[in-house]
Amino acid sequence: MDQQHxxxxxxxxxxxxxxAIEISDSDRVLYCAGQTSMDAEGNPVHPDDMRAQTVKVLENMETVLTDAGFDFEDVVQIDCYTTDVDRLFENWDLIAECFEKPSCTLLGVDRLAFPELLVEIKPTAVK
Known part of the structure; x- marks a missing residue:
């Protein structure tokens, strides 16, 4: 796969x-659901802790990507939703460490699927 930023x-x-990122010579595209701070039983974890929730989001994302045969390096687009843009920016270093400059959209929203959730990130990966 070739990427042109x-x-x-x-x-x-x-x-x-x-x-923007142009992809050529790719074989597979993975469209993921938004990942949140949920445990293996589907329960929200780390209420009111943006940093811990962001870490859990990234851990869950890594699990989904790995299970599908992808990794963070394959992610070309992330859509980020948060109930507090300023608090997410305070923890943006966690997100920036994982990806190689994906295209990105960040939206502030009133709430996510569960009221305890502060951040949701939806990746798209290409191989």
């Missing part, structure tokens, strides 16, 4: 994402 400006590099 398009970044007509420099500011997005500070946040660790790309404005």
């Amino acid at each position: 398009t970044n007509p400006w420099e500011w997005q590099s500070e946040f660790g994402y790309s404005q």
Whole structure:
């Protein structure tokens, strides 16, 4: 798979994402559901702790990706939803460490599926 990143400006590099990514020579695309801070039994964990929830989101995402034969390096797009954009930005280092500048959308929302959830990230991966 070949990736061509398009970044007509420099500011997005500070946040660790790309404005656009063109994929060529790929064989597989994985569209994932949004991942949240849920345990293996489907219970929300780490209420009111954005950092711990973000870690759990990334752990759950890694589990889904790995189970499908992908990894973080294959993620080209993330859609992030949060009930508190400022608190998520305070913990953005966790997200930036996992990915190689995916294209990204970040939305502030009133609530997620369960009221305890603060962040949800939906990845798309390509191999």
